[in-house]
Amino acid sequence: MTSAVEANADGLIGPTHSYAGLSPGNLAASLNAGQASNPRAAVLQGLDKMKRLADLGLPQFVLPPHERPDIPFLRGLGFGGSDAAVLERTWKEAPTFAAAACSASPMWAANAATVTPSADSADGRVHFTPANLHTNLHRSLEHAQTKRALEALFPDPGRFAVHDALWPVAHLADEGAANHVRLCAGHGEPGVNLLVWGRDAFEAWDGPWPARQTRQASEAIARRHGASGAVLAQQSRAAIAGGTFHNDVVCVGALDTLFHHALAFEDTAGTHAAIRTAANGFEPIFVEVSEADLPLADAISSYLFNSMLVSLPGESRLTLICPTETRDNARAHAVAQRLVGSNGPIGRVEYVDVRQSMRNGGGPACLRLRVVLTGDELAATNPAMRLTEDLHARLAAWAGRWYRETLAPADLADPALIDESRGALDELTALLELGGGFYPFQRT
Known part of the structure; x- marks a missing residue:
């Protein structure tokens, strides 16, 4: 058996973290739209969550924020003049585009890409396809910069294949690892790749909220990666209508365990049967929580399933790392406590404070991209992007120098934010050894 570990690469929350309510179907984002955010608290919460994972013995990496405001995007819409003039004019004439250009949404690295480990790929490399995130304007701006970040973290083309995003059209709408779960006996052994889709690209969709992942996108990624053990399952229409914009809001898995809400899949019995058939060795x-034990509305507000389910060194049972909102929801907390007391596969529950992210509808699982790596693959990653005690301290100090304590949506029009963000990212480029010209503003 090949030895391998599951590493996490978290998105570092950017200086323009705000509550602009840009994501239809994301109930938390809509509820908090227009309120003031705290970018400094947000990035420090994210860093502390990363450190918790590193302290527990798991490899933890940092993915850099994207350049925001995205001035090149706005220039492409015909706005000219200085960068400050471009931002000012866009907010006056096309505020929806300006808000999209300022979004810090790349922080949610679960949407960065879909990953197939070398144990499951046809050519024995780790494959990444950045998500095109076609459904939402602000997120559709991300995939080119995401690819550069993944190439910086996984630079060896002999071991890693970082693809372009799928063609950014509605038929191939792809949301990344938020709709992907890998099950296996051990991380280094061949596994089952569960790819969850919300709609068929060639059939009409009449739900109240978008079904963001198409079946055709999931099929294309499985083909591109040569992914063995691929199982495609349809996301529950009822769950999407209730506010489950990604499947990871109601489903998470690790090793041989799939933990999910009863409304996660359109055909639960069929999904279970397909996974059993594909499982090799x-x-x-299946740990299923009923609607009676945890109504869908509580599952969404508490983000019990948007937790991180991890296998820790030296522990035989899995650990569930939940947001504090799970602890604060009586029904979700009761479910979590029953899991621990049942002598089942989940033996421990821990809680982390990611409230700034949660208010935009992103829990602990949204903030991370899981990547299974062998020892040789782990050694081939960019060491400057791996979180250590020293890097955590340096990034916390960096955030203290550059990030605002309070940011209202109206503040995104402040031209000073351009210089603040670029100053922060310029310094970060050196901290993470990303190389010259990593960001567009560094190439002009």
Whole structure:
């Protein structure tokens, strides 16, 4: 058996973190739209969550924020003059585009890409396809910069294949790892790749909220990566209508265990059966929570399933790392406590404070991209992007120098934010050894 570990690469929250309510179907983002955010608290919460994982013995990496405001995008819409003039004019004449250009949404690295480990790929490399995030304007701006970040973290083309995003059209709408779960006996062994889709690209969709992932996108990624053990399952229409914009809001898995809400899949029995058939050398364990025990509305508000389910060194049972909102929701907390007391596969629950992210509809699982790596693959990553005690301290000090304590949506029009953000990213480029010209503003 090949030895491998599951590493996490978290998105570092950017200086323009705000509550602009840009994501239809994301109930938390809509509820908090227009309120003031705290970018400094947000980035420090994210860093502390990363450190918690590193302290627990898991490899933890940092993905840099994207350049925001995205001035090149606005220039492409015909706005000219100085960068400050471009931002000012766009906010006056096309505020929807200005808000999209300022979004810090790349922080949610679960949407960065879909990953197939070398144990499952046809050519024995780790494959990444950045998500095109076609459904939402502000997120559709991300994939080119995401690819550069992944190439910086995984620079060896002999071991890693970082693809372009799928063609950014509605038929191939792709939301990344938020709709992907890998099950296996051990991280280094061949596994089952569960790819969850919300709609068929060639059929009409009449739901109240967008179904963001198409079946055709999931199929294309499985083909491109040569992914063995691929199982495609349809996301529950009822769950999407209730505000489950990604499947990871109601489903998470690790090793042989799939933990999900009863409304996660359109055909739960069929999904379980397909996973069992695809499983090679292990028997999957399904931990299903009923609607009676946890109504869908509570599952969404508490983000019980948008937790991180991890296998920690030296522990035989899995650990569930939940947001504090799970602890504060009586029904979700009761479910979590029953899991621990049932002598099942989940043996421990821990809580992390990511409230700034949660208010935009992103829990602990949204902030991370999981990547299974062998020892040789881990050694081939960019060491400057791996979180250590020293890097955590340096990034916390960096955030203290550059990030605002309060940011209202109206503040995004402040031209000073351009210089603040660029100053922060310029310094970060050196901290993470990203190389010259990593960001567009560094190339002009």
